[in-house]
Amino acid sequence: MELLSQFTLLRPNSVAEAIAARAGKSGARFLAGGTDLLPNMRHGLVQPDTLIDLGGIAELRGITHDGQSLRIGAGTTLEQLANDPLLRDTPALVEAALAIAGPTHRAVGTIGGNLCLDTRCQFYNQSDAWREANNFCMKLAGDTCRVAPKSDRCYAAFSGDLAPALMVHRAVAEIAGPSGVRHSPLAEIYADDGIAYLTLAPEEMLVAVRVPLVAGLRSGYQKIRIRGAIDFPLAGVAVALRVENNQLHDLRIAATGAESRPLLINGLDALCGIPLDDALVQLDKLLRKQVAPMETSITPAAYRRRVLPVLARRVISRLIAASAE
Ligand SMILES: Cc1cc2nc3c(=O)[nH]c(=O)nc-3n(C[C@H](O)[C@H](O)[C@H](O)COP(=O)(O)OP(=O)(O)OC[C@H]3O[C@@H](n4cnc5c(N)ncnc54)[C@H](O)[C@@H]3O)c2cc1C
Ligand code: SF4
CATH class of the missing domain: 3.30.390.50 (CO dehydrogenase flavoprotein, C-terminal domain)
Known part of the structure; x- marks a missing residue:
């Protein structure tokens, strides 16, 4: 697994603060338990520049x-x-x-x-090196779906x-x-x-x-x-x-x-x-x-x-x- 990319971690205390923290940041992601998001980040599937940790919000x-x-x-x-x-x-x-x-x-x-949860596919939930060696796919960094090559959509x-x-x-x-x-x-x-x-x-x-x-x-x-x-x-x-x-x-x-x-x-x-x-x-x-x-x-x-x-x-x-x- 690859190392995590650099990101800023924000820790709001309320839903209102979390929404305000997310506003205008297209590269931000909400982080809850991290059991899906963090493995996906390690695989290079998502590379958020900001993580908004929801763990401190009691009202959730x-x-x-x-x-x-x-x-x-x-x-x-x-x-x-x-x-x-x-x-x-x-x-x-x-x-x-x-x-x-x-x-x-x-x-x-x-x-x-x-x-x-992000959607899953045998051609997507792989390491960056594996996906690169296989020319990536439409869900990330490629232009063809390897499951349905003639399709213009992803079926993950x-x-x-x-x-x-x-x-x-x-x-x-x-x-x-x-x-x-x-x-x-x-x-x-x-x-x-x-x-x-x-x-x-x-x-x-x-x-x-x-x-x-x-x-x-x-x-x-x-x-x-x-x-x-x-x-x-x-x-x-x-x-x-x-x-x-x-x-x-x-x-x-x-x-x-x-x-x-x-x-x-x-x-x-x-x-x-x-x-x-x-x-x-x-x-x-x-x-x-x-x-x-x-x-x-x-x-x-x-x-x-x-x-x-x-x-x-x-x-x-x-x-x-x-x-x-
Ligand atoms: C080995 C392994 C096996 C797994 N097996 C299963 C399984 O059998 N079934 C299954 O369903 N899952 C499975 N998972 C996935 C995962 O563990 C669970 O789905 C878990 O519930 C994800 O919750 P989380 O809080 O960790 O989410 P996170 O990883 O924190 O977030 C997942 C996604 O949801 C978004 N998100 C989180 N909270 C919110 C919110 N309040 N509002 C909007 N977006 C939000 C995040 O931005 C991210 O995109 C597995 C994971 C691993 C590593
Ligand atoms: S584009 Fe095709 S190969 Fe890629 S994740 Fe979606 S269904 Fe899988």
């Missing part, structure tokens, strides 16, 4: 409950998220948090950093585990910027582009996510990865649903690791209230139609495409079995 940390929803601060660590009893009604969040990296990463890695995959779990719980992002605070469905902070993967303006930051609580809703998350103890998802699926009379209701599914953004699956209403076997057959078709992984990892895209419905069926079966207990 913590989880609160107002009876109808949870509010999770962007600076809350993954470890805190996984261990907070307030999350007992949103188990997909706990399962996703526990599936991220290893324990030491989770002790410092944050919700905000996980949701704003969004590989965060938490986003799909939050999306099936219909989380809303709280975003601060120079003109104040705005709210957006979490799914809408992502764009289908491996380079410009966030719709947040560079000077905006994620402050919190709000998760509405729905009585009777069950949820879960499952992923496949190369190294079982510590790895990004090759594919991950979050499911939320209610079960009545062995039929699915209020079914929501989101996938990660497969496309440049985490994806909420459309058309699931048609699977609700029909015999379960029929619903699962239709689910297979819906997922294969809507999620199209590219060759961005060393695992073949065709395998990742086939495994997505399998993961969804496994989570659904688990949630149905739990609801019968």
Whole structure:
């Protein structure tokens, strides 16, 4: 790994100070736990001239409950998220948090950093020397996509585990910027582009996510990865649903690791209230139609495409079995 490039470190004490510190600095980046940003800097993938450390901002940390929803601060660590009893009604969040990296990463890695994670590709997450020897690629310093050479876009995959779990719980992002605070469905902070993967303006930051609580809703998350103890998802699926009379209701599914953004699956209403076997057959078709992984990892895209419905069926079966207990 290369040495870190030179940068100025700023340590704001409030969200307002962080936004002011970011204003007018196109080369600046927010730094949370640093578990993604710092390795990327060492690989020469990003070379910020200023890092704005969010670690001293108390208002970004913590989880609160107002009876109808949870509010999770962007600076809350993954470890805190996984261990907070307030999350007992949103188990997909706990399962996703526990599936991220290893324990030491989770002790410092944050919700905000996980949701704003850079996209990944086998031709991008490499050392500078490796990328140079391979003529770089369109995401950085090159002009051709090595995954799809005729394409004019980058297909690097969004590989965060938490986003799909939050999306099936219909989380809303709280975003601060120079003109104040705005709210957006979490799914809408992502764009289908491996380079410009966030719709947040560079000077905006994620402050919190709000998760509405729905009585009777069950949820879960499952992923496949190369190294079982510590790895990004090759594919991950979050499911939320209610079960009545062995039929699915209020079914929501989101996938990660497969496309440049985490994806909420459309058309699931048609699977609700029909015999379960029929619903699962239709689910297979819906997922294969809507999620199209590219060759961005060393695992073949065709395998990742086939495994997505399998993961969804496994989570659904688990949630149905739990609801019968
Ligand atoms: C070996 C290894 C394995 C990993 N495995 C996984 C895995 O299985 N699943 C997974 O999801 N991740 C994985 N990661 C990535 C990373 O550890 C986690 O995603 C972690 O949650 C990132 O959070 P962070 O606070 O460290 O982010 P940082 O590295 O500090 O930041 C990541 C990005 O988010 C931006 N950012 C941070 N906070 C904010 C904010 N509040 N508003 C706007 N932008 C912000 C930063 O500018 C940066 O671009 C792995 C990393 C390593 C090194
Ligand atoms: S998808 Fe293409 S442009 Fe994007 S990182 Fe991979 S090789 Fe580069």
